[in-house]
Amino acid sequence: MEESQDIDLVVAVAGSPNVGKSTLLNRLVGALSHVGNWPGKTVDIIAGVIEYKGYRIQIVDLPGTYGLSGVTEEEDITRKYLLGEYGERVHKHRRAICESCPFHRTCFFSQLCLVRLFSDFLHRRKKIYQRIYTPDVVLIIVDATVLEKTLYLAISILELTPNAVIALNKIDELEERGMSIDTQALSKRLGVPVIPISALKGKNIDKLLDAILSVWRRRISARRTLRINYGILEHYIQRIESLVRKAKLPPNYPRRWVAIRLLEGDHELFSKIKSLHDGVSSEIETVVSEVRKELGDDVSAVIARIRYNYIAEITRDIIKKKVERVPELSLIDRVFTHPLIGPIASILLLFVIFLAVFSINLGFPLNIALESLGMSSLAELLEEYSLVSLVDYLVSLGIDYIRALIEPYSVTLASFIADGVLGGFGLIMTFFPLIILVLFLISLLEDSGLAARITVAIDSLFSKFGLTGRAVFPLMLSMGCNVPGIMSTRTVMGKGERLGLILASPFIICQARLIVLIAIITVAFTSPIQQTIAFLSIFLISILLYLIMATIFARIFREEGEVRALVMDIPPVRRPSIRVAWWNAWIMGKEFIKKAGTIIVMLSMLVWFLLSYGPNGYTVDPDETYGAIIGKTLAPIAHLWGISDVNVAWKIVFALIYGFIAKEGLLVAIAQLSSKGVSFEEAWLSFGLTPIQSFAILLFFMTYVPCMATVITIRYETKSWRLTLLSIVILLITATILSTITYHILAIIF
Template sequence: MDIALLGNPNTGKTSLFNHLTGSYEYVGNWSGVTVEKKVGLFKNNKDKLIDLPGIYTLNPLSKDEGVVSQFFLTEYFDKALNIIDASQLPRNLHLTIQLLEYGKPIVIGLNMIDVAKQRGIKLNPQKLSELLGVPVVSVIARSGKGCDSLTKTATTNSASRTKNNLVYYGKELEAGVLKLEEMLKGKAAHSTRWLALQLFEGNQYVKNYLQTFIDNHILDELVQSIEINLKHQHGAKSLEQYIHEKRQEKIDTILSEAVVKGDQAKTTLTERIDTIVTNKVLGIPIFLTFMYLMFMLTFDWVGFPLSDLLDGFISGPLAGGIAALLTAVGATEFIHSLVLDGIVAGVGGVLVFVPQIFILFFFISLLEDSGYMARVALVMDRIMETVGLNGKAFIPMVIGFGCNVPGIMAARTIETPKERLLTILLTPLMSCSARLPVYALFVGAFFVQNKAFVVLSLYVLGVLTALILAKIFSSTILKGETSLFVIELPPYRIPQFQALWKSTWDKGKGFVKKAGTFIFAGSVFIWTLSYIGPNGFNVAMDDSYLAAVGGLFAPLFEPIGFGTWQAGASLLTGFFAKEAIISTMNIIYFVPDEASLQGLLAEYFTPLAAYSFMVFILLYIPCLATTATIYKETGSKKWTAFSILYAFFIAYTLAFLVFQGGKFLGLS
């Protein structure tokens, strides 16, 4: 049996998916985490659970909501499992009524009953079940309480179909439903009542589906005639609003019988914390403080000591062991150099930063799972609105701190095409984890006393640049109205360690996997270019093809502080993956003695040039995977090319201002 899992954002739907299937999917605190359907097996290893995006309505506003409409129209499932938040029933039941109208059997999981109780709301699940005509099972998704009962109820075969006329919409609209049923005459494979109501609400996916049976102008005439009648008889502003009001009337009736307000609830801990962290004045300083502490842990207190230990192991026992093994098997000098100078230096130079990457991801996951990240979006909304976006656009940008690819994909949750495109174009300016090894290398070499502050300044610079460009773009090439910002603020929670670790691993494993595959192949390629030149093999590094290629671009970077062929060659490989910059530098600057790469960098960079280099790395062209994702999400070669060209221009301009401005001020 195939069961579709549906619910509003932040109802605990994805957490419940994990409990019911034993599978793990990424959990967050905003709409759009699950931008495509995910499928898992119930623990009975027989029935399938299809996890669909969190939505408020089946009439889609954003791309992720469109996934659900398309699923309902084109794919088969046996039953729906609707998760609703017991503390937010008035809003949640709008989706429930639409699911009932679809006509498939439904089981309701009544989640967060503990939160409802804290808010002074007493529920009668049995009465709610009677009024809706479907089974209702109380659960607490975070702890798994009630999940066995929900599984049993959901996977029990049920041949009966749900009664789909729970709401009476008035004679004018009901007549319109009957008229569409007559037009279809059994042609459609879905509930004609649901199709009619979705058409009247303006669901474009349903309209496109109906156009395969009925001419478009006939559908338009039907909708217009009903809307005119409703306006004349009831003064309704729009058909969609009228339908919403009728559903609300039914919901109010249901709640009056199934929900009893208890004693006035005391102010919750969540509400008390929110008065501080979402404060207009304190909100952003608190967020920056959290970020600073996160970078202190990543670069000073924990991350660097762990990286030093790992570096000592890779460059010492591991490299020594590999060298001894190669000698024992009689490997040639060429193989020795390839393995030690190329693979170990290149891949190992990236892997030493794994502890810092995982620490950063751990704290990002902690902020997300605790519920704080949704507050960041709320705080940022006040600023985002002034630049032509809203707070929801900041969520993909925050995700971009981990990796720009999922950040860009998360822009699907944004309703308006203009804001979605703007978010896609600006998300690559967020400092992803692939840039972190570059920062770690340079701050360790030049800014030992202020590592966390310097890295924080780069993250802030990326955000500020994105905001300024958002204002420019939204006022020129991407004009349009800013959409209304609505976001759920889930209660603060203590994250479960298992979920926290899985979330961290899910984010960080891509970095390790890339080091073992792409960086491995890239290191071999870069070493090969450094090993051969116009005069043959095993040439001096300065006479290699790598030096020749890097030298072509060196004059371009001279005005921004790093006009060497080594920097030019490193930046070229950075297009394929930002981590490749580190592997390239490890190969280029490799020496057989105990000198460290950070020590050698002082011969080629000044502190001012080093900061200029990091600014350039922060902003210059997106990596290959990000570029491909931009093209996939926009479907436009023009916007993809624009994302590359404008980023390079901005990176060069800001790096120029940093370096030349610093020189003017007498900085070195």
């Protein structure tokens, strides 16, 4: 944790995607917090502390995963955490017994306190040995409606540790289907408490917490880890166990679990054993080779098959009163799994959803449709009262009020506070509602089970580019705003594909750039046919660039052993919970604003300085600022598009700098740099640009450096300034080459 906290026990919460983990965590904790990143990873640490029956319990949310193989980043994090490999780099807290000590507020030697050490010993704590820091209890969430599928992770964890409690979630949905589960029988077979709950309705939450405390106190606990009979493999497991004993692994590595993982081909465990005892690792490799030679099959597949057979055996008698599924659900599955209708239905559904998002946020394109139907007044009303307009109006009122309050004392300070500080805050507030709205709708899709079906349906289309169907969500979301589009890549499992989508998403034209695109096309092209061709060609180029760049980046950053494969659970279709969707959207949106907001405001202040100060100090004339000097220095760039007039060239380059704050700023900057009182249309026409030059500049505008909110989001999601700068460089290079080649080709043709 970022700050030391006094707690009694640590509970790690594990579960496969779509089992209701987020719902339960929000029910337990209320408001989880981002407290850092897993060491060496880009995945966030989400944790919170609750008090129950006088105990302070730290809840740690492990990434959603299907197993502990370590193939994906999420699986690697979960496994290492359960094995205690992260230690105090993740947990930084003192024992709660310190609270009762009269000197605890001034104590600097809590690690050496005999009372605390003795208390730790009584509770069999592993805090004393900081190299081993496993969670006290693992809370495993499984979905009662698809018990056979979601028990696999539970089985994998129970083979590693007996200190666990299974939460059988969505028991209310199961009962509504006329089914029931004998939880006592399941608990007896697995050797750990199994508590039926409904996270959504809050059913049996107290019983679940009681079970966690009971396991922690060692009142009920399995004597050993879960033991599955692996049949023909048992002889080899025992041989490897005896070899592992010689390697002297830490006690938090169960020898039988290690032996099974080695048979599955766990390279990381092989490396660990080799570093401890090279001779033992060679003998283990010999045994594994014998197994592969005898079975003539993928050993990991054999082990997985045995586990699933074990799950089928223990669930066969405990699930009762099974009834047929309702016809409506099977109809939805038939539609989305159809090879032809599925992709069409998925695209149409996403189109309708994001059309609603765009219309609520900006009024576009519903306003155009209303105008074409002769409802101009209704279209104007929609634009005037769109979400962006209302937020922008309220932010402008606040900024103008602060400016008027400070201006009598200092014009410079008023400009700095209003434009530099509050301007950055206003930028955040402008796109924050859109982020929340988009994340909310995506959460609804995921909770309903439709998101998984859309991903599978569209997977065949994206597979031609070496991507999975998950790439559709960054693509669609980025059309509204690149920020939520980039954030949505968290659902992508492969590291290579996720980084590829993050770095490629800025190529998609967002709503802000769409405003600039429409404004310039309307002025630069007089013919409706030319306007349509220009609009569609630039829009399609952006999508093509997204797919090509995502494919290239995914291949570059793909880790060894990572392949293009869509592996995901298809949850049953259900009515989504608005409350759960809101929880998820609010947590993700709030944490982004908390982390990225500070940097955005700082960048806003830097840009304000460049556009307000020059060699002669503060100035209101943009022509005398450092920004103008930079623009004039970079003015030769405009020569690539055949612009020889220096006065026009530097203004265009200056507008590009201004557009870094927000893409709509391009229009404002161009108007401000011309004579006072002129509109953007008049300012653009005064440049005397040809349609070909305007088209080339538009291509550059649409593909060059994204707004600073997007840049910060790339940094926030990749946790790397190097990758962020790489993204900016590639965008600039692509925009320059593409716009230059296009200009010269069109100049030759026309």
